[in-house]
Amino acid sequence: MWGGRFAHGPSAIMREINASIPFDKALWRQDIMASKAHVAMLGAKGIVTSEDAALIAAGLDRVAAEFEADGVPEDWALEDIHMTVEHRLAELIGPVAGRLHTARSRNDQVATDFRLWVRDAIDDADRGLMALQTALVTRAGEHADSIMPGFTHLQTAQPVTLGHHLMAYYEMCDRDRSRFAAARARLDECPLGSAALAGTGFPIDRDATARALGFARPTANSLDAVSDRDFALDYLAAASQCALHLSRLAEELILWASQPFGFIALPDALSTGSSIMPQKKNPDAAELVRGHAGRIVGCQMALTMTMKGLPLAYSKDMQDDKPPVFEAAGLLALSLAAMAGMIDGARFDTGRMRQAAEMGHATATDLADWLVSEAGLPFREAHHITGQAVRRAEEQGVALDQLTLATLQEIDPRINERVFAALSVDASVAARDCYGGTAPRQVRDRVAEARTKLEIEP
Secondary structure, eight states, rough: OTTOSSOOOOOOHHHHHOOOOOHHHGGGGHHHHHHHHHHHEEETTSOOOOOHHHHHHHHHHHHHHHHHHOOOOOOGGGOOOHHHHHHHHHHHHHHGGGGGTOOHHHHHHHHHHHHHHHHHHHHHHHHHHHHHHHHHHHHHTTTTEEEEEEEEETTTEEEEEEEHHHHHHHHHHHHHHHHEEEEEHOHHHHOOOOOTOOOSSOOOHHHHHHHHTSSSSESSSSHHHHHOOOHHHHHHHHHHHHHHHHHHHHHHHHHSTTTOOOEEEEGGGBBBBOSSOOOOOOOOOHHHHHHHHHHHHHHHHHHHHTTTTTTSOOOOOGGHHHHHHHHHHHHHHHHHHHHHHHHHHHEEHHHHHHHHHHHTTTTHHHHHHHHHHOOOOOHHHHHHHHHHHHHHHHHOOGEEEEEESHHHHHHHHTOOOOGGGGGGGHHHHOOSSTTTOHHHHHHHHHHHHHHHHTTTTO
């Protein structure tokens, strides 16, 4: 394609290091889509004849059909997907195929193709997150009253409901969706027509190609359009944060599925066994989701470092922009699907969860709150008295609500029999009835709101 300038062809090493077709062949649908929009505009503006435009468009459809049926051939001499499409088009329709590249460069071509691909990846991530949210909301609705221990520092803190716990991840997913939506809004500009870096002298219609490709507008600066990849970094930043949320949920499922916890049985279809220990049921899908988070964050860092310090406009370093994005998108899609399947198919041992909530003196804060509201003590004094009660319960090997009234009154005589109404785990969660709290009524309200937002039928 650039042999007119060079007396000799590239060495074998140069062909290998320069070829991107092994990975950028993933852009073939976007490349043909953008090429069809471009040639339609060229024909409409009279830059190529309508007959040539129609012939090129029909030829592109034939190339697309071949690639769909047989895959994209990898000829390293053609370097990339753009020349692979153009070469096959020329084989099908002859020299008129060369008119397709009028008023464009591979620089604006790849920037456009890549934006289209990332836009699709964002939409895929949003669908995956919505499926996970649906699973979380469904299970949260089933367990609005199911009591479990809430933890800080992985130590029993206060009783919460399982529904409340699951809805916490619904909220994280909602923010993840908003980050992807924001990334999509920022990439909604079409680079096509920016050419190599300075625009083109042909009388093109960039608004027409932007509309044809579903973009809101064309990019406003040709240098920026071909040389930045912040849209890909935006995607990777959103994917990384989403992967971190998935990793946290995966870690909890792994803990809950272990025998010391025994809170959950994960579905067989998303678990594995051991080659030597017949009793094992390993939470491998959750562990892989946790592991994928590290790789996705690594992809973000890889592209960040690739883009650091590049002068305007295009540099060949940017050929390495696509592998980390492709890798992250594939890992994220798998992680979202696996997590939705685990939540949907999990069996929760609510009896074991409740038993764990009743241990560890989880209602100690309720005793302190009762001393404040019923006995009129300052909270710091109530906190000290409650600490003494907890120590006494540990010494006797009983739960806090199993201490006798006489024992409690030895600690502080202002405690009376009404305190026991506040010390059960049921009373504890019911008392947290403020907006956003763990009370079953609040959980049901949040579930109802989420079902409306997700358009889930009651």
